[in-house]
Amino acid sequence: MLSFEVKIGLIPIRRESGRAFSKKDYKPGMKLGNFNPFTAGQRGEHCVAYIKEHFTNEHVCFADIEGINEENMLFTEADVPAVVERMQQEKVDAIFLINTNFGNEEVAGMVARELNKPVLLWGPQDDSFLEDGTRYTDTQCGLFGMSRMLQRMNVPFTYIKNCFIEDEAFTQGFKEFISVTCMVKNFHNLRIGQVGLRPKPFCSVIVNEGELMQKFGIQIIPINLANFKRVFDNNLENRKEELAALSEDFMKKFEFDEFSKERVDRMSCFILTYQDLFKQYNLDAVSAECWTAMGQLVQCSPCASYSPLADMGYIIGCESDLHAVITQVLLKSAALGEKVPFLGEFTTRHPSNPNAELLWHCGPFAHSLHDADQPCFVDHMRANLRVRNGEFTVSRFDQEDGRYMLVAGEVKSTEGPYTTGTYLWAEFNDLDAWERRLIEGPYIHHMSEIEGNYRNCLKEFCKYVPNLTFDDSVK
Numbered sequence: 001m002l003s004f005e006v007k008i009g010l011i012p013i014r015r016e017s018g019r020a021f022s023k024k025d026y027k028p029g030m031k032l033g034n035f036n037p038f039t040a041g042q043r044g045e046h047c048v049a050y051i052k053e054h055f056t057n058e059h060v061c062f063a064d065i066e067g068i069n070e071e072n073m074l075f076t077e078a079d080v081p082a083v084v085e086r087m088q089q090e091k092v093d094a095i096f097l098i099n100t101n102f103g104n105e106e107v108a109g110m111v112a113r114e115l116n117k118p119v120l121l122w123g124p125q126d127d128s129f130l131e132d133g134t135r136y137t138d139t140q141c142g143l144f145g146m147s148r149m150l151q152r153m154n155v156p157f158t159y160i161k162n163c164f165i166e167d168e169a170f171t172q173g174f175k176e177f178i179s180v181t182c183m184v185k186n187f188h189n190l191r192i193g194q195v196g197l198r199p200k201p202f203c204s205v206i207v208n209e210g211e212l213m214q215k216f217g218i219q220i221i222p223i224n225l226a227n228f229k230r231v232f233d234n235n236l237e238n239r240k241e242e243l244a245a246l247s248e249d250f251m252k253k254f255e256f257d258e259f260s261k262e263r264v265d266r267m268s269c270f271i272l273t274y275q276d277l278f279k280q281y282n283l284d285a286v287s288a289e290c291w292t293a294m295g296q297l298v299q300c301s302p303c304a305s306y307s308p309l310a311d312m313g314y315i316i317g318c319e320s321d322l323h324a325v326i327t328q329v330l331l332k333s334a335a336l337g338e339k340v341p342f343l344g345e346f347t348t349r350h351p352s353n354p355n356a357e358l359l360w361h362c363g364p365f366a367h368s369l370h371d372a373d374q375p376c377f378v379d380h381m382r383a384n385l386r387v388r389n390g391e392f393t394v395s396r397f398d399q400e401d402g403r404y405m406l407v408a409g410e411v412k413s414t415e416g417p418y419t420t421g422t423y424l425w426a427e428f429n430d431l432d433a434w435e436r437r438l439i440e441g442p443y444i445h446h447m448s449e450i451e452g453n454y455r456n457c458l459k460e461f462c463k464y465v466p467n468l469t470f471d472d473s474v475k
Contacts, residue, residue, distance in 0.1 A: 001313075002284050002329065004337030006181045008120075009063045009092035010051060011083060011111065012044030015102040015142065016075040039136040040101040041071050043124055047098050048072075050165050051174075059336045060178055063090035073100070074107050084114045092117060094181040097157075099123030103142025105149035112155045118184050118464050119157035120177045121147060125164050156463040179457040183333040184464045186284070190218045190329060193281055196225045196289030198320035204444040205321040211402060215467040220322070221281050225289070225297055228273065231280075232298050235272040236265070243268045250308060253367045255377035263300050267381060270305035274316060285315040285329055287322040291362075301381040306364035307422075310340050318343055318364055319446075327397045327448035330406075330461065334393075334454040340366040342387070344424055346438060346445040355431045356414050358423055359394070359449060365422035369451075379420070387424040389413040393454040394426070397468075400442035407443055407471040408458040409434065424449070433474050 014037060052062055066072045068082050087095060094117050097108050103123065112119045123139035130136075140162045150157050158180060160173035198205050212218040236243070246268035250256075256264065274286065288294075288302070295301050306316050315332065317325035321343070328341040344359030363382030370376045370385035377384050395408040409428065416425030426449075428434055438445055455475065462470040 001278065002186050002315075002333065002337070004059055004182060004333065005061070006059065006093045006178060006185060007061050007063060007090060008178070008181065009065075009087040009090060009095040010048050010098065011065055011087075011095055012048060012073050012098040012100050013104055013108055013146075014040035014044065014073050014075045014100045015104050036136060037071065037073075037075070039128060041073055043100040043137070044073050044098060047100070047124060047165055051096075054171075055174060055178075059182075063087065063092050074111070075104055077107055077110065080107055080110045080114075083111055087111075087115055087117075093185045094118040094120065094177070096120040096122070096177075097146065099139055099142050099146055101137040101139060101142060103139070103146050105142075105145040108146045109149035109153045109155065112150055112157070113153045118177070118181050119150065119155060120160065120174070121150070121157050122160040122170070122173070123162060125162050127164075158460055158463070176457050176460065179334040179336065179454065180460045180464070182336055183330050183457070183461045186329055186333045187326075187461075187465065188217050190216075190326070191221055191282060191284050192218065192322060192325055193221045193223050193277060193283040193286040194320070194322065195223045195228055195277070195286055196293055196320070199289065199292050202319055202321075205319060205323070205446070207322045208399070208402075211399070215404065216465070218326070221283065223277060223281065225293055228277070229297050231276050232269055232273045235276070236269045239272055242272060246271055246308075253308075253376070254304070254383065255375075257377070257379045260304070260378045260381050263381060266298060266300035267302075267305045269298075270300070270302045271309055271312075274309055274314060275312075278314060285317070285325045287317045287320050287325045289320050290318050303363035304378045304381050304383040307367050307383045310342070310364070310366035311368050313337070315341065316364075318361060321446050323396065323398050324446045324448050327395050327406075328450075330397065330458065331393060331395060331448055331450040331454065334457045334461075335450055335452055339451045340368060341448050341450040342366065342369060342422070343446060344387075344422075344426075344449050345447060346435075347423075349431070350414070350416050350425060353414060353416070353427065355429070356416060356425055356427045357431055357434075358416065358419065359426050359447065360419070360421055360423040362421050383422055384420050385422050386418075387413065387422070390451050391453055392424070392426065392449045392451055393458070394447050394449050395455075395458055396443045396447050398441075398443045403442065404468045405442060405471045406458060406462055406468060407437065407474060408455045409475050410453050410455050429475055437471075437474050
């Protein structure tokens with residue numbers, strides 16, 4: 001299953017210059033000189049402590065380089081192997097190079113290249129300007145050198161502007177990097193189950209399984225429908241108490257028409273069956289056939305069953321759209337698992353708002369997304385609900401001729417006509433541009449959405465994935 005826990009290695013760095021002495025040698029009133037190590041050490045210590053205090057939570061933890069040397073700072077090439085070993089032992093998912101004075105681009109580049117993890121680069125804004133002209137840090141100057149070294153070593157990195165650590169710019173930039181780290185962690189070596197074949201008319205969802213493995217390490221695990229039916233039938237026959245509990249909960253959340261109520265145990269059986277398949281094949285997500293053979297196979301539609309599964313944390317894509325599933329993995333990772341992605345396809349323009357579009361699907365959206373003031377019911381085994389108001393990210397991962405691209409934008413919900421199925425009326429900055437982009441490709445109308453604004457995170461994520469380009473043509 002996907003993991004939404006990340007560990008970031010904190011590596012404060014200084015330039016080995018000025019008078020060399022340790023913190024214990026300092027006495028009040030002592031003349032320190034430009035770029036002195038004591039001031040750099042104080043800044044590094046403060047930054048590490050501040051980050052741990054303000055950003056540690058159930059999703060994020062940190063490793064540091066305490067004990068590497070007397071200063072707990074990286075400033076000499078001799079300490080690079082020890083820092084690399086520490087980060088590897090801690091199994092960090094990313095590293096944060098914290099420049100505390102003029103910096104040392106050599107050690108920054110060596111550590112970043114050796115670890116081959118996402119890199120965040122930042123340094124606190126200078127705050128020491130003495131009347132005699134002495135400057136203790138010149139951090140920004142060092143950042144220029146460190147960034148150039150990373151570029152020369154072909155190390156992708158994320159940058160937060162030179163600011164004070166208490167500034168909102170730092171908080172926003174650091175949280176975005178955490179999201180990027182989670183996306184990178186989950187994207188590589190994804191295991192996606194493919195249940196059944198794509199519906200015959202859906203040529204638009206064709207994928208290249210070999211390319212996905214070669215370019216990104218994504219494994220597609222085929223699960224034939226005969227195996228699906230075997231697991232389904234076994235659950236239907238032998239897990240009646242569990243089915244009864246699931247069905248009861250299902251009907252508490254949705255109003256059921258009589259047709260669906262008669263089949264609610266079969267609808268709940270999809271929940272048990274997919275849970276079994278995720279466990280049996282060690283899957284991160286599933287791309288599923290859903291509306292042709294599935295109904296004939298088990299005499300039930302899975303559409304509404306995807307709703308509780310989504311709220312349980314499972315990602316299951318409709319209509320065998322594997323690229324949509326990959327997009328949902330990225331969106332859920334950007335939100336550190338706190339939000340539920342959904343597949344709302346471009347369906348029709350708003351009758352009066354030229355920038356609004358109906359993002360719709362036949363009934364798989366999570367119940368937790370529904371607008372409490374709107375109807376919420378199951379009709380012919382399909383959920384019907386309107387997504388609550390808010391701001392959302394719209395995105396899609398897709399390809400043509402071996403060129404893989406990721407497009408993303410941010411929208412706001414808006415009022416629109418009532419319709420059936422699961423849906424959101426979304427207002428775009430420029431819907432005409434989006435329509436043309438989808439028409440000209442390489443994207444199709446199946447888009448994935450999630451609450452929140454993650455476009456910048458998705459763009460930054462693409463830095464760390466060779467063979468994937470962010471499409472900046474729409475917003």
